[in-house]
Amino acid sequence: MKFTDSRIADLIVSRIREMGLNLRVMHVCGTHQDTIVKNGLDVLFARCNVEMRQGPGCPVCVTPPKEFEEAKLLAKKGCILTVFGDVVRVPIEGGSLADLRGEGCDVRVVYSVEDAVKVAKSTNKNVVFMAIGFETTAPSTASVLINEPPENFYVLSCHRYVPPALDALLSMGELKLDGLIDPGHVSTIIGLKPYEVLTAKYRIPQVIAGFEPLDLLMAVFMIARQLSNGEAKVENEYTRLVRYEGNQKALSIMNSAFEPCDVAWRGFGVIKNSGMKIKKEFQGHDARLAFEDELKVIRDKEFKEPVGCRCSEVIRGLIYPQECPLFGKVCTPNRPIGPCMVSIEGSCNIEYKYGRLSLRFNRS
Numbered sequence: 464m465k466f467t468d469s470r471i472a473d474l475i476v477s478r479i480r481e482m483g484l485n486l487r488v489m490h491v492c493g494t495h496q497d498t499i500v501k502n503g504l505d506v507l508f509a510r511c512n513v514e515m516r517q518g519p520g521c522p523v524c525v526t527p528p529k530e531f532e533e534a535k536l537l538a539k540k541g542c543i544l545t546v547f548g549d550v551v552r553v554p555i556e557g558g559s560l561a562d563l564r565g566e567g568c569d570v571r572v573v574y575s576v577e578d579a580v581k582v583a584k585s586t587n588k589n590v591v592f593m594a595i596g597f598e599t600t601a602p603s604t605a606s607v608l609i610n611e612p613p614e615n616f617y618v619l620s621c622h623r624y625v626p627p628a629l630d631a632l633l634s635m636g637e638l639k640l641d642g643l644i645d646p647g648h649v650s651t652i653i654g655l656k657p658y659e660v661l662t663a664k665y666r667i668p669q670v671i672a673g674f675e676p677l678d679l680l681m682a683v684f685m686i687a688r689q690l691s692n693g694e695a696k697v698e699n700e701y702t703r704l705v706r707y708e709g710n711q712k713a714l715s716i717m718n719s720a721f722e723p724c725d726v727a728w729r730g731f732g733v734i735k736n737s738g739m740k741i742k743k744e745f746q747g748h749d750a751r752l753a754f755e756d757e758l759k760v761i762r763d764k765e766f767k768e769p770v771g772c773r774c775s776e777v778i779r780g781l782i783y784p785q786e787c788p789l790f791g792k793v794c795t796p797n798r799p800i801g802p803c804m805v806s807i808e809g810s811c812n813i814e815y816k817y818g819r820l821s822l823r824f825n826r827s
């Protein structure tokens with residue numbers, strides 16, 4: 464089957480329309496957003512009276528300014544800072560991590576945590592890897608930690624668990640949501656169980672979806688079908704890759720290196736048990752402990768969001784990027800004001816990439 468077959472798409476759309484519902488659905492994945500905008504799926508959704516919102520689905524966007532400041536400080540103190548490509552351009556007070564190079568700091572872009580380890584093996588200097596990502600990337604970081612990395616290698620763990628953020632979002636109740644589309648990659652690791660807890664608590668239908676246009680249309684159809692039948696359960700549309708129990712091996716590696724801790728998310732504040740703290744056994748590689756003294760100066764400091772930036776509301780699905788007055792005018796991928804315009808999984812970047820400077824249709 465072709466996952467872009469327009470005849471099947473039309474059929475699914477007409478089935479959703481037949482149910483005659485008016486729905487607001489949120490998904491929490493940057494790649495889902497890319498598929499939706501690139502293929503104009505939200506226009507199709509609007510035709511079936513389905514309003515689609517993106518929630519906290521980009522790991523770079525939800526990382527708050529303070530964690531970037533920690534990385535910045537460590538680079539300034541002489542560590543080699545290794546980061547993923549998008550991370551280096553996120554604006555923080557006084558510039559970005561990339562701008563630090565102008566001050567003589569050694570900030571390098573790596574494609575994987577293994578690359579960061581290679582850097583550590585090639586030098587006597589301390590190397591810090593700024594580990595950003597959800598359950599998808601955390602097992603790789605964990606695997607490095609449990610396999611005796613070089614002594615001069617440190618992880619600044621900015622990893623986060625997705626389910627506690629969904630819990631926080633639903634408990635805030637800012638938006639009345641009729642259903643959630645759960646992220647495909649994260650779900651390959653965690654399986655269905657963590658979502659079932661949320662559905663039991665909030666009685667909200669959830670569907671795990673793949674990344675093709677038909678996957679997302681089917682996910683909406685499945686949510687609509689649940690609501691029509693008066694059901695609320697977790698369904699798996701992405702059976703090609705997601706198993707009920709998830710990836711046990713990856714989970715066990717992740718759980719052997721990390722334990723939950725309370726951590727702040729951009730746009731949310733502190734979410735209980737949503738952060739991944741490096742376990743005691745591997746604390747020799749925990750940048751926050753190894754450089755505790757250096758980081759002390761910012762421990763209790765608050766860092767502000769960029770002036771005028773509305774990323775916090777974009778991340779909570781409260782506004783669309785085009786509703787930010789800076790979108791496409793002051794804030795562009797070349798001169799980003801907030802992380803949502805930098806990250807390839809950020810809502811603002813995706814809207815800009817496909818040239819959508821204004822909302823193309825009325826979603827009210």
Ligand code: SF4
Binds near residue numbers: 649
């Ligand atoms: S890591 Fe994968 S599942 Fe998570 S937000 Fe990014 S694309 Fe989506």
Ligand code: SF4
Binds near residue numbers: 771804
């Ligand atoms: S357009 Fe720019 S300033 Fe506005 S929310 Fe998006 S990233 Fe932030």
